Amino acid sequence: MTQVTTAPPAAARRAAATAAPGPTGRLRALLAMSGNPLDYLTGLRDQYGPVVRIPLGWRELYMINDPEAVHEVLVTSQRNFRKDVMSAGRGKWAAPLEVILGNGLVTSDGSFHRQQRRLIQPMFHHERIAGYGRAFAELSDDIQSGWRDGGRLDLHVEMTELTLAIVARTLFDVSLDSDVARTVRTAIPRHEGPMRWDSLPFARQLAKLPLPGNKRFYAGRASLHDIVDQLMAERRRGDGQGADLLSLLLAARDADTGEPMEDGQVRDEAITLLMAGHETTASSLTWAYHLLGSHPEARERMHREIDEVLGGRLPTVEDLPHLVWTDAVLSEAMRLYPPIMGLARRPLDDFEVCGHRIPKDTFVGIIPYVVHRDPTWWPQPELFAPQRWLEHPPPDGSADELTGHAVRPGRPRFAYVPFGGGPRQCIGNTFTRMEGVMALATLGRHWEFEPVPGFDVDPLARITIRPRHGLPVTARRR
Template sequence: MTQDIFELPGPEGNSIVGSLLDFGRDPLGFLTKCANEYGDIVPIRLGLTPACLLTNPNYIEQVLKDTNLFVKSRSLHALKTLLGEGIITSEGDSWFRQRRLMQPVFHQKRITSYGDIMVAYTEQMLDTWQDGESRDVHREMMRLTLNIVMKTIFNRDLSEGQAQDVAHALDVTSDWFESKRQQNFIFLEWFPRPENIRYKNAIKQMDKTIYEIISQRRASGENPGDLLSMLMVARDEEDGSQMSDRQLRDEIATLMLAGHETTSNTLTGAWILLSQYPEVRTQLLAELQQVLGGRSPTIADLPNLRYTDMVIKETMRVFPPVYNMARKAAQDCEIGGYQVPQDCTIIMSQWVMHRNPRYFQDPEVFKPERWANNLEKNLPRGVYFPFGDGPRICIGKSFALMEAVLLLATIAQKFELNLVPDHPIVPQASITLRPAFGVKVTLKQNTGVRSQSVI
C-alpha cells in the first residue's frame, strides 16, 4: 500500500498559512533547509495549496517527463498577461503544436548564423568601457543580451524607440513578479495597486509595439532572416497552418523574456565567481590566448573553448538562472511509490539539486574542471537541469549556451572585472535568479590583448 506524502515529515509552518511566509521571505534558504532536514519528497503547505519538494533525481525526472500528468503551476500562470499562450505557459495540444512550429527555428544551423551578431554587439559595448571605471555589470549584461535578442528577433537595435518599450515592459515585469513574491504570491492583477497598474500599462505598450512590427513586416513582405521572419513563414507539418498575429506576439514575448534574462544572469554570475576565484580566471585567459590569440571568437572556435564552456556550466550550477521549477498534479497519482493528490504543487529546485553534496564534491566551491570527462552525461537525470528536462526542455538551450560562451570569451579577453569591495552580492529569487542590488565591478583592461572586430 502506497503512503500518502502528507504522512511524511516536513516543515510545520504556521497553523493558518503553513510555510507560505517562510517560502515567500527566503525561497532559497527555505528549500535548502527542507532538502537538508527531510527526505526525498518533502510535504509543504503553502497557504491553502498542498505542495511537495522533490530531492530525488528519479522523482524529478518522472515529473519532467510526463507533461500530461504534471502541468504548469499557478505561479507561472500569473505571467500569462506577459507571455500569453507562448511555449512556456501553454499546455496540451496547444503547446505541442507551438513546439512543432518553433522547432525548425532553433535548428543548430540556423542559430549559428547569429554568432557574429553576438560578438559584434559585445565589442560595441566594450568600446564604451574604460580602464579603471566602475560599472554595474548586471545592468550591462542585461542591456547587452537584450540588444542581441532584439536584433535576432526583429533585426532592430535597442536604441530605437520601439525596442525601448519592450525593454521597459520586461523590467516592470520582473519588479512586479518580485512584489508578488514579497506579498506571498497573491496574484490579484485586477486590484488597482500601483505595481499592477504599471505592469498592465507596460504590457499594453509592449503589445502595441510588437503588433506594429508584425503588421509592418506582413505589409512589406520582407524577410531579413531574423527569428520573426522564420516564425511568420513556419508551417505546421500536419495541417499546413501558420501562426496568427496573437500566437506570434506570445512567442515573441516569451523569446524576449527567456532569451535575455537567463543569459544575462548566467554571465553576471560568471563575473562574480571569476573575481572570487582568480586561479580560474588565469586558466580561462590561458585558454583564450591559446585558442584565439587576441582575435574575436567565432562559432568555429566553440569546440576548442572547452574550459570556457566548463566555466559557464559551473556558473549555472552555482547560480542557476532558473532556481526553481513547479508543476501541478493534474490528477491523483504516485511519485516514487508515494500518493500525491490532484492539484498538489510539485517543486523541483535547481538551486537545491545543483548544490547537493551527494552529487557534487565541495558544492559551494567554484570548480569548472569538475565538468571534465563528461560529468554532465554521467550524472543521474534530475540532478543538473539548468534548462529543465523532458519534452519541455528549453527550446533555446543551444542558442543560450552559444551566446554565453561567445560573450564570456569576448569580454574576458579584453577586461578583468573585479568586485567592488563591500558591495552586497545577494541572490534574489524572482522570475529568475538575479542579484538583488546589482553587481558593482571595477574594470581593468587586459594589456597586450588586441582583438579584431568581426564587423
C-alpha cells in the same frame, strides 16, 4: 530455483505510499519563502530528503529533489502534469507569467503546447542558431566600447543590456536604441504589476488594483503589444525572406494542416522569446563573473584559453569546441546559480514517487538550486569548480575527486537541470550556451573585473535568481 519478482502495479504502489515528510506551520513557511527561500529550501532537503511537503499559505508545495524523481516528473510521467499551478487548490488563478506572456510556449499546455513546440522547434536547431554567432560576438564587442580602465560598472546592468541587444537583433532585427528595447527596459519593470504579487494569495485581485505600479505595468504591456504588432505588419509588407525569429514565426506552417499561426499567437510567442531569452542569460553571465571574481586561478585559466584560441580576434562559432574551460565556467555558474528559480507543475492525477504519495491538483516544484547542491552527486557542492565539467582532468591529479565524480557515468542526467528537461526543456538552451560562451570570450580578450571590496552579493530568488543589488565591479583592461 530462480525467484521471479514483479513490480507491484502502479495502483498498489500508490496505495502503499506514505505522505511526504515536511515542516508544519503555514505562515512560518510562507515567511521563510518570502525571506531567503534558497537557504530555507536547501535546509529542508537536508532535513527531510528526496520529497518534501511544504505548507505554503493555502497551498501545499511538494518539492522534488531526487534526480530520478525529477526525471519521472519531467519525462516519464510528463503527461500527468500541467504548468498551470495557480489552478491548484481553489479555482483558476491567472498566473503572473500568463499576464505578460499570454499563451506562448512557456505558459501554454497540453496538445496546444505540443503543436506550437513542433512549429517553433526548427527555428532553434543548431545550424540556425549558429547563424546568429556573428551577432553574439559583435554585440558583445559593442557593449564594451564605452568601458574605461579602472571604471566602475554594474555587471548585471551591462549583461542585461547585452542580452537585450542580442535578443532584439535576433528576434526582431532591431537595435538597442529601438522602441522595442526601450519599452522592455522601461515599461515592463520586472517587479511591478502581477510580478510583484506573485507568491501572495489574491495575487490576481491585487494585480488589478489601480496602484501606480500596476498602471505602469499594464501601460507598458500595451505599448509592447503595439510595437510587436507594428513589426509584424512591417514584416508582412516585406519580401518574407527575413532571418529574424519574428519573420520565421510568421512564415511557420503547421506540418499537418499547413495553417500559419494567428497574429495574436505570433505576438505571444515573440514576447515569450523576448522575455524568456534575455534576463536568464544575463543572470548566468553575471553569476559567472561573480564567481570568477573570487576565484583568480579559474579566471586566469579562462583568459589564457581565450588568448590561445582567439589570439585577440573576435570568436566565431567554430571556436566554441576549443573554449572548453570557458564553457565549463558557464556550466558551473549555472549549477551554483541556476537562473530559473523553479519548475512548477500541477499533477492531474495522484502519483507516487520515492515511496511518497502526491495528491492530484497540488503544486509540485523542482528547484534546480537545491538539486544542484546535492552532495550525493556534487562533492563539495558549495565549491565553484569548473573542472567538474572537464572530460580530461589535468594530469597533476588536482581535480581528480571533483572531475571524476562529475563526469562519472553514474551521475544522473537530472542532477543538473538549469534548462529543465523532457518535452518542456528550454527551447533556447543551445542559443543561450553559444551566446554565453561567445560573450565571455569576446569580453575576456580585453577585460577582467575586480570585485568591489566589502560588497555583499545577495541572491534574490523570485521567478529568476539574480543579484539583489546588482554586481558592482571595477573594470581592468588586460
